[in-house]
Amino acid sequence: MTHSICIDHPIVTPDDGLFLGNGDLSVSCWQSPGTIIFQLGKNNFWDTRLLLDKNPKPAHIEELRTLVMDPNFKVDGTSRKLNGDKLTDRQREICRRVPSQGYTAPMPKPGPQVHLHYPPDWRQCSIRQTLEIERGLLRIEIRHFAGGMLVLEAVVHPEENRLALHWTLSGITPENRYGGYFYGLPDMPLVYATLSREKELTREEFIRREYLDHGNRHSQNMSPLPPPQTLLQNNVLIQKIPDSMSLYTAGAIPEDGGSETFADVLCLTPSKDCSEGTFSFGVSTDSAEDAMQLAQQSNWETDLQAQTDSCDKFWNRSRVSFDSPVLEECYYAAMHGKRSLLKAGVYPPGLFFPSALKDFSLWRGDYHLNYNYQSIFMGAYESNHLEQGDAYFTGIAPLLELGEKISRDYYGIDGGCFVQLCGYPFPVEDDYFGSLPLGRMAYMTGWVAAYFYRRFLLTQDLDFLKNKAYPFLKKAAVFYTGFLQEDDQGIYHAFPSNQGECDFSYAGTMDQPQVIYHAAYALHCASQAATILHVDRELAAEWEHIRSHLPEQFSEMPKDMAPEFFNFDGKKADAKKAPDFLTPGNPSYDWYFGHMPYRFSIRLRGGIWRVAEDYQALIDYLKRWRQPNGLMRAMSVATHGYYGPWTESLAIVGSLNDMLMTSDGGIIRLFPGIPDGHSASFSTLRAEGAFLVSAIKQERVKKVDIFAECNGTCRLVNPWPQADCILEYHGETEALSGEILNIQMQAGTSCCLRQR
Numbered sequence: 174m175t176h177s178i179c180i181d182h183p184i185v186t187p188d189d190g191l192f193l194g195n196g197d198l199s200v201s202c203w204q205s206p207g208t209i210i211f212q213l214g215k216n217n218f219w220d221t222r223l224l225l226d227k228n229p230k231p232a233h234i235e236e237l238r239t240l241v242m243d244p245n246f247k248v249d250g251t252s253r254k255l256n257g258d259k260l261t262d263r264q265r266e267i268c269r270r271v272p273s274q275g276y277t278a279p280m281p282k283p284g285p286q287v288h289l290h291y292p293p294d295w296r297q298c299s300i301r302q303t304l305e306i307e308r309g310l311l312r313i314e315i316r317h318f319a320g321g322m323l324v325l326e327a328v329v330h331p332e333e334n335r336l337a338l339h340w341t342l343s344g345i346t347p348e349n350r351y352g353g354y355f356y357g358l359p360d361m362p363l364v365y366a367t368l369s370r371e372k373e374l375t376r377e378e379f380i381r382r383e384y385l386d387h388g389n390r391h392s393q394n395m396s397p398l399p400p401p402q403t404l405l406q407n408n409v410l411i412q413k414i415p416d417s418m419s420l421y422t423a424g425a426i427p428e429d430g431g432s433e434t435f436a437d438v439l440c441l442t443p444s445k446d447c448s449e450g451t452f453s454f455g456v457s458t459d460s461a462e463d464a465m466q467l468a469q470q471s472n473w474e475t476d477l478q479a480q481t482d483s484c485d486k487f488w489n490r491s492r493v494s495f496d497s498p499v500l501e502e503c504y505y506a507a508m509h510g511k512r513s514l515l516k517a518g519v520y521p522p523g524l525f526f527p528s529a530l531k532d533f534s535l536w537r538g539d540y541h542l543n544y545n546y547q548s549i550f551m552g553a554y555e556s557n558h559l560e561q562g563d564a565y566f567t568g569i570a571p572l573l574e575l576g577e578k579i580s581r582d583y584y585g586i587d588g589g590c591f592v593q594l595c596g597y598p599f600p601v602e603d604d605y606f607g608s609l610p611l612g613r614m615a616y617m618t619g620w621v622a623a624y625f626y627r628r629f630l631l632t633q634d635l636d637f638l639k640n641k642a643y644p645f646l647k648k649a650a651v652f653y654t655g656f657l658q659e660d661d662q663g664i665y666h667a668f669p670s671n672q673g674e675c676d677f678s679y680a681g682t683m684d685q686p687q688v689i690y691h692a693a694y695a696l697h698c699a700s701q702a703a704t705i706l707h708v709d710r711e712l713a714a715e716w717e718h719i720r721s722h723l724p725e726q727f728s729e730m731p732k733d734m735a736p737e738f739f740n741f742d743g744k745k746a747d748a749k750k751a752p753d754f755l756t757p758g759n760p761s762y763d764w765y766f767g768h769m770p771y772r773f774s775i776r777l778r779g780g781i782w783r784v785a786e787d788y789q790a791l792i793d794y795l796k797r798w799r800q801p802n803g804l805m806r807a808m809s810v811a812t813h814g815y816y817g818p819w820t821e822s823l824a825i826v827g828s829l830n831d832m833l834m835t836s837d838g839g840i841i842r843l844f845p846g847i848p849d850g851h852s853a854s855f856s857t858l859r860a861e862g863a864f865l866v867s868a869i870k871q872e873r874v875k876k877v878d879i880f881a882e883c884n885g886t887c888r889l890v891n892p893w894p895q896a897d898c899i900l901e902y903h904g905e906t907e908a909l910s911g912e913i914l915n916i917q918m919q920a921g922t923s924c925c926l927r928q929r
């Protein structure tokens with residue numbers, strides 16, 4: 174079965190556009206009268222200006238320990254309102270937002286627009302837009318009532334940053350042809366393309382339009398910096414950000430066609446009365462020459478075949494099916510989004526799709542490490558796409574380099590790493606967020622550690638564990654060893670650190686659940702990794718000692734489950750009640766979809782999802798948030814406006830994977846989110862222990878296939894607890910029974926399970 178997204182009306186904003194991409198270059202397609210518009214975005218095109226000289230010296234943890242002992246002291250987590258007695262000027266300056274946060278940079282920047290022009294007098298037309306997900310192909314048909322038809326196909330090359338367009342025009346007659354010679358003005362071809370970039374809006378005009386769009390003024394307090402300069406040279410559009418970087422976009426002249434420039438617009442024209450043609454555009458942050466070479470190397474048939482081959486390889490890595498079209502369509506649209514945005518070795522995007530960015534972005538479009546950044550990668554490894562999940566490490570690398578400095582200089586912990594709340598995909602000299610209320614939260618370090626270790630659990634890749642994961646896990650454990658404070662009873666406390674986006678006060682910074690859970694799991698991951706690698710035996714023992722001597726109220730946390738899948742924000746989910754995201758009046762239902770995937774997976778992985786009661790409500794909820802282009806909005810337009818699709822909404826892939834299979838603690842559970850009487854199936858989802866699992870449920874589980882990438886014991890909750898099952902392995906058949914099935918497997922072998 175293949176999947177498509179079809180829209181039979183014009184799309185009027187890039188937020189809602191149909192999208193293509195290769196993990197670095199992405200495109201959003203929408204329309205205005207007489208034009209099909211492709212807005213381009215490149216993951217690493219950022220305004221990198223960071224005014225650190227405007228900031229006070231970042232806060233040292235000892236300053237904060239002294240400050241927070243005042244029982245009247247508090248900095249509100251959202252309003253930043255400050256309470257405290259006899260505060261010094263230094264204390265006040267570290268309790269305010271750092272000045273550099275008030276500017277319009279750092280921030281990802283939008284690329285240019287390609288306009289495919291067709292007869293502008295074609296107003297009485299029908300339009301059908303089809304995104305063929307498994308082919309990575311966008312096809313648009315525009316039919317004039319008097320018989321003319323334009324067919325446009327578009328692909329983004331899977332490896333080279335190039336947009337290729339192929340068009341055909343048919344049925345042209347005097348009845349549907351408009352225009353002609355008029356006092357020397359050029360008679361434009363019926364189809365042609367332009368490349369341009371509008372000048373960046375002033376801050377005042379942006380705020381005015383923001384208010385007109387949705388009644389809010391989120392960007393009104395940003396101070397502008399000199400805007401990017403746009404110029405056109407030798408058919409290359411250059412967007413140059415002062416004291417930062419440039420984006421180069423080139424358009425290749427069509428065969429037997431021509432080009433002209435006017436007012437920084439590049440116009441590409443086919444030969445006169447041509448009924449078929451191609452346009453290609455190359456994008457680079459390296460040089461104009463590189464962009465032009467990319468554009469000129471295009472061949473439509475070659476690019477289309479490269480995309481077809483790449484898509485075949487991608488979609489053969491795993492498959493899922495649900496008997497609910499809503500669930501299946503959501504999954505494939507989001508997976509297509511991940512394929513468009515994520516690629517190993519390439520900086521991942523920030524909060525928004527690069528192909529639909531506005532001139533300015535909420536929260537400067539940065540990497541937010543308190544769930545947003547992690548969300549885009551949720552489910553990547555489980556869906557057997559290491560190439561997606563590994564982009565995480567490229568993006569996080571500058572934050573880890575900075576984190577070592579913060580640990581050393583502002584916590585006094587040599588050899589540790591403190592991961593800051595927010596970050597950017599480029600190196601910086603010093604802590605740019607080192608003030609209250611949110612600049613000294615100590616739980617992001619553990620969240621990052623969990624991701625490193627999860628990759629090992631799912632792949633059993635010892636080279637990765639030794640050379641990439643353990644070096645960071647050790648730094649995370651060293652940080653928590655120095656940060657956690659031992660009392661006279663031998664219990665270790667997390668102080669001071671707030672959680673979520675909560676107040677910074679004595680009560681708000683002592684043993685916050687989110688901090689304790691992430692610290693405990695990071696210590697556990699580091700000690701387990703050291704044991705596996707036979708290194709740092711004494712440190713591993715110390716880390717386990719600290720983990721086992723945390724405050725007793727946190728002992729309920731499962732040792733082998735990452736905290737984000739147990740207790741997302743420090744608040745336990747109530748197993749007896751409907752989830753908050755299915756409850757009107759709750760933010761996750763009313764306006765904040767972004768939290769939903771983690772909150773949903775907590776219930777699935779923790780065994781508290783009310784599968785029979787809430788299954789249909791879940792489907793209705795997804796229908797409520799799903800847009801015509803298949804994506805979810807992480808936050809409603811009513812509250813946050815149009816800023817482009819939110820990357821965190823792609824986390825729904827992880828939750829839908831979890832409906833089919835979980836494997837926390839190395840125990841595989843099949844179809845925890847699918848009620849009896851419903852059907853679903855999947856192939857080669859990845860489980861802990863490096864097992865690739867396939868299963869079919871037709872009202873009840875029918876068959877399970879498991880492939881082992883490594884030697885090990887596959888532990889599976891028996892899908893048929895009331896009956897024996899048959900194991901077929903190595904050409905032999907064996908009857909198994911019990912609550913947990915333990916199957917010894919050798920690397921490179923497969924087994925099959927079915928009910929007797």
